[in-house]
Amino acid sequence: MAVATSSTSTASRRARGGPVRAHKLLQLNWFGGLAAWIWLAIVLIPLYWIVVTSFKDQSDYFTQNPFALPGAPTMDNYKLVIESDFPRYFLNSVIVTVGTIIPAVAISFMAAYAIIRGAGGRFLAGVNGLFLMGLAIPLQATIIPVYLLIIRMQLYDSLLALILPSVAFSIPLSVLVLTNFIRDVPKELFESMRVDGATEWDMMRKLALPLTRPALVTVSIYNGLAVWNGFLLPLILTQSPDKRTLPLALWTFQGQYSVNVPAVLASVMLTTLPIVLLYALGRRQLLSGLTAGFSR
Numbered sequence: 630m631a632v633a634t635s636s637t638s639t640a641s642r643r644a645r646g647g648p649v650r651a652h653k654l655l656q657l658n659w660f661g662g663l664a665a666w667i668w669l670a671i672v673l674i675p676l677y678w679i680v681v682t683s684f685k686d687q688s689d690y691f692t693q694n695p696f697a698l699p700g701a702p703t704m705d706n707y708k709l710v711i712e713s714d715f716p717r718y719f720l721n722s723v724i725v726t727v728g729t730i731i732p733a734v735a736i737s738f739m740a741a742y743a744i745i746r747g748a749g750g751r752f753l754a755g756v757n758g759l760f761l762m763g764l765a766i767p768l769q770a771t772i773i774p775v776y777l778l779i780i781r782m783q784l785y786d787s788l789l790a791l792i793l794p795s796v797a798f799s800i801p802l803s804v805l806v807l808t809n810f811i812r813d814v815p816k817e818l819f820e821s822m823r824v825d826g827a828t829e830w831d832m833m834r835k836l837a838l839p840l841t842r843p844a845l846v847t848v849s850i851y852n853g854l855a856v857w858n859g860f861l862l863p864l865i866l867t868q869s870p871d872k873r874t875l876p877l878a879l880w881t882f883q884g885q886y887s888v889n890v891p892a893v894l895a896s897v898m899l900t901t902l903p904i905v906l907l908y909a910l911g912r913r914q915l916l917s918g919l920t921a922g923f924s925r
Contacts, residue, residue, distance in 0.1 A: 683707070683895040690891050706895035715899065717871060718878040723903075724788055725874060726856045729795040730849050736796070737803030737848065738841070742833050744804070745811045746819070757808070763801030768794075772865055779866055790866040791874070795856050803848040810844040811837055854904055875900045 674696075682690060684702040693700070740760070747753045775794050784790040814837060822832050838845075863877040879896055 679894045679897060682891055683898050685891050687889055687891055706889075706891045707899070709889075709892050710896045710899060713878075714870070715878070715896070718873050718875050719899075721788060721872065722857055722874045722900075725791045725795065725859075726853050728788070728792040729799060729856045730853050733796045733799035733803060733852055734845060734849055737800050738807055738838070738845065739833070740800070741804050741807035741811050742837055744808055746829065757804075760801045760804045763798075764805070768798055768861060772861060775862075776865055785866060786868045786872055788872060791859075791862050794862055794866075795859065799848075799852040799855070803852065806848050807841060807844050810841040814840050850907060853907065857900075857904060 678696060681696065681698060683706055684704070685693070685699045686701070686703055686705070689699060689701075740756070744753050744757045779785050779790045779794075784793070818836055819832055822836060827835070858876055859874070860876040863872075863874045867873065867877070875896070879893055
């Protein structure tokens with residue numbers, strides 16, 4: 630009798646388990662999963678084509694299937710890129726990027742700290758409003774005034790002509806992100822440090838700076854990526870070949886009637902390596918800054 634009862638209960642649980650599993654399958658987001666796989670293919674297929682083509686000879690590029698693996702992989706494209714003054718262009722991009730990130734992040738951090746600590750003041754509220762207005766002004770709309778200012782300052786065809794506008798356009802978003810982070814620092818911590826005799830500079834350096842490290846890494850990587858890939862400012866504000874940055878230097882492989890596509894893609898591969906390395910080093914801080922800074 631007990632055996633019959635046990636088998637009956639087991640059968641009933643299986644009968645109930647079937648509809649439950651079917652219900653769970655129906656609840657799965659099949660459309661979202663399919664869209665994710667499609668988006669993954671859209672991202673990976675061009676990356677695969679870039680990597681494969683960069684190891685092909687220029688003649689094989691026109692005769693083989695674009696997505697076929699190279700029959701005889703060659704490093705000639707990378708050798709051509711490096712011999713075409715690539716180290717100079719790389720150094721120019723590094724100088725412009727680092728020269729932009731350091732002052733932009735420093736100014737943005739101090740401005741965000743002043744806005745939060747001086748909350749309620751009309752002047753600082755107006756300054757914060759100006760920073761927010763800067764987010765609505767695209768670079769393309771100001772390129773002519775920027776060009777005229779650079780000419781008046783006699784900085785045309787110099788790396789400093791690229792750094793100064795890049796700093797100005799990096800500050801608004803950096804202030805927005807850093808302000809959200811500093812606002813979440815408990816006021817009791819500031820008050821306790823003030824009771825201990827700390828000045829505002831001490832509180833900013835010893836309290837606000839360590840607690841906003843994820844935001845600092847986030848804005849540094851974001852601004853560095855924008856400056857590293859910048860094309861419009863180097864195109865308008867420089868003229869000499871020795872002042873070119875990497876995006877502008879891609880034109881070196883473009884002839885009057887043809888383009889050396891494998892060499893261009895090899896240059897793209899070398900150009901993206903520093904960004905990939907930077908992301909790998911600051912990945913955790915970047916994700917923390919994005920989820921905490923932009924979700925508020």
